[in-house]
Amino acid sequence: MPIKTRLDKVVSLREREAEKKLTVWTDAGRAAKQSELRLRDARIHASADNRKSGAAYEWDVIEMAHRTALVEVRVAEQSVQKARAEEAQARQAHLAAHTQAETMRRVADTRREELQKEEDRIETRKVDDLTSMMFSHRKKA
Numbered sequence: 001m002p003i004k005t006r007l008d009k010v011v012s013l014r015e016r017e018a019e020k021k022l023t024v025w026t027d028a029g030r031a032a033k034q035s036e037l038r039l040r041d042a043r044i045h046a047s048a049d050n051r052k053s054g055a056a057y058e059w060d061v062i063e064m065a066h067r068t069a070l071v072e073v074r075v076a077e078q079s080v081q082k083a084r085a086e087e088a089q090a091r092q093a094h095l096a097a098h099t100q101a102e103t104m105r106r107v108a109d110t111r112r113e114e115l116q117k118e119e120d121r122i123e124t125r126k127v128d129d130l131t132s133m134m135f136s137h138r139k140k141a
Helices: 007-047 056-140
Strands: none
Touching: 007 056
16 A cells, blocks of 8 residues: 655645646637637638629629628637637646646655655664564573
């Protein structure tokens, strides 16, 4: 059974924090993918040529719709840039939290090894003391 240290709670907290940051990162990645899909759809819509022969006012309406589609493309591009930036920020936050958790895990493992060595040293000393007592008791008898 591994030796428990006070650092185990800290490790647990850091690991939970890293898991939360991972969830945020995956959500940000999902949002970025959705933004990219909306951008692709907006570009397809904007690139479509809906003009056909007809009255001039129909062409004006079609041209206004095309301008609106181009504005939607620009908005979608900005949304993608923002989503990518948020994803990168979430990634950095996760990596920092993961690094902290890993560092605390290593510190706790080192402390656990030190405690185990100390226990082994104490046990060895007890066995040595008992052996010397038995040896000295046999000499007297």
